[in-house]
Amino acid sequence: MSGAGGVGQMEDRAIISVRNLVKYFPIETGFLRRQVGVVKAVDDVNFDLNEGETLALVGESGCGKTTTSHCIIQAQRPTAGHVLFRIGDSAPMDLTQMEKAELKAARRNIRMIYQDPYSSLNPRMTLLQIIGEPLVIHKMVESQEALRNKVAELLRLVRLDPSTMNRYPHAFSGGQRQRIAIARALSLSPKVVIADEAVSALDVSVQAQILNLLKELQNQLGLTYLFVAHNLAVVKYEADRVAVMYAGKIVEIGETEELYTNPRHPYTEALISAAPNPDPDTKNRARIVLAGEVADPGNLPPGCAFHPRCRYAEDRCRREIPQLVEVGGEEGPSHRAACHFASELELAGISGGAEEPERERA
Numbered sequence: 001m002s003g004a005g006g007v008g009q010m011e012d013r014a015i016i017s018v019r020n021l022v023k024y025f026p027i028e029t030g031f032l033r034r035q036v037g038v039v040k041a042v043d044d045v046n047f048d049l050n051e052g053e054t055l056a057l058v059g060e061s062g063c064g065k066t067t068t069s070h071c072i073i074q075a076q077r078p079t080a081g082h083v084l085f086r087i088g089d090s091a092p093m094d095l096t097q098m099e100k101a102e103l104k105a106a107r108r109n110i111r112m113i114y115q116d117p118y119s120s121l122n123p124r125m126t127l128l129q130i131i132g133e134p135l136v137i138h139k140m141v142e143s144q145e146a147l148r149n150k151v152a153e154l155l156r157l158v159r160l161d162p163s164t165m166n167r168y169p170h171a172f173s174g175g176q177r178q179r180i181a182i183a184r185a186l187s188l189s190p191k192v193v194i195a196d197e198a199v200s201a202l203d204v205s206v207q208a209q210i211l212n213l214l215k216e217l218q219n220q221l222g223l224t225y226l227f228v229a230h231n232l233a234v235v236k237y238e239a240d241r242v243a244v245m246y247a248g249k250i251v252e253i254g255e256t257e258e259l260y261t262n263p264r265h266p267y268t269e270a271l272i273s274a275a276p277n278p279d280p281d282t283k284n285r286a287r288i289v290l291a292g293e294v295a296d297p298g299n300l301p302p303g304c305a306f307h308p309r310c311r312y313a314e315d316r317c318r319r320e321i322p323q324l325v326e327v328g329g330e331e332g333p334s335h336r337a338a339c340h341f342a343s344e345l346e347l348a349g350i351s352g353g354a355e356e357p358e359r360e361r362a
């Protein structure tokens with residue numbers, strides 16, 4: 001086993017601890033593939049995923065969510081940093097230090113579901129083959145009959161008819177295909193599921209069904225979720241905590257309710273403002289338009305990467321990269337933000353924006 005001595009502690013409740021995670025991609029050019037730059041896809045990311053919780057990882061496209069997820073399961077090897085994983089009372093393992101064979105065993109416990117149920121399911125395989133494949137690879141079944149029984153059980157778990165197991169994915173709707181993907185992800189009884197935009201491609205009504213199913217499965221099976229999404233809309237009722245990412249860094253992390261009502265980073269404020277708001281009290285609040293392009297992780301601005309789009313930016317923001325620091329006070333759960341003015345700005349949360357009419361003109 002690859003121990004995890006000396007790379008930082010895991011918090012008591014953590015099942016996965018991400019420590020100083022970095023993933024840079026070289027930008028190369030020409031026949032000789034000379035390196036001319038670097039894409040800082042993930043740049044010093046730290047968080048704990050607590051056992052049994054749903055942590056949402058949110059940010060616009062290109063901010064590094066998928067790369068972070070892939071570096072956790074080691075589908076991509078990080079440039080630097082550590083991913084500690086612990087089951088129960090056993091000693092933490094550092095996934096980044098593991099060889100392939102060791103990893104295979106550890107990865108039974110951390111499974112991914114992807115956005116596109118059309119391309120992530122092999123169209124030439126039946127449901128039996130798709131859902132059964134991980135069981136066969138990991139030698140978890142001893143006979144064809146045991147395999148069929150297990151797949152039938154998994155289909156029932158995601159509310160699909162077991163008699164459909166000999167059919168192919170094209171016979172199913174988008175929502176049903178995502179159920180198939182969930183059944184496959186759960187086939188090895190994992191502890192952690194990383195859902196990478198798992199409902200983003202689905203119609204809103206189907207999204208709600210899949211979100212409900214995920215919630216039920218979490219309660220039933222005691223799963224821990226890292227729930228990746230590009231906007232805050234689907235996250236509010238799903239997540240216990242939210243981590244907001246921008247240009248490869250976590251810019252704010254805290255409990256969902258706290259982050260929504262009391263955002264401490266201007267980027268979070270803008271994301272909240274952009275999300276549909278069903279609350280009648282604040283329905284007519286002004287929307288903050290996120291001007292400008294999302295930062296290019298291959299060509300980051302100096303200082304705070306968000307400063308070119310930030311309505312509150314000052315000189316310091318153009319020079320100094322803000323650190324992710326505690327803003328929640330000493331009492332109560334942790335709430336951290338990476339903004340030089342995190343404790344000074346009056347930002348609008350879900351119940352705040354309406355009484356500040358000047359935002360309308362901004």
Ligand SMILES: Nc1ncnc2c1ncn2[C@@H]1O[C@H](COP(=O)(O)OP(=O)(O)O)[C@@H](O)[C@H]1O
Nearest residue numbers: 025039041060061062063064065066067068297
């Ligand atoms: N294999 C790769 N080679 C070069 N750049 C990459 C690669 N994968 C991702 N990137 C870049 O890294 C950044 C983060 O990408 P990604 O993690 O997919 O973001 P997200 O999932 O939040 O949309 C983007 O700028 C993307 O273009």
Ligand SMILES: [Mg+2]
Nearest residue numbers: 065066067196
């Ligand atoms: Mg992605």
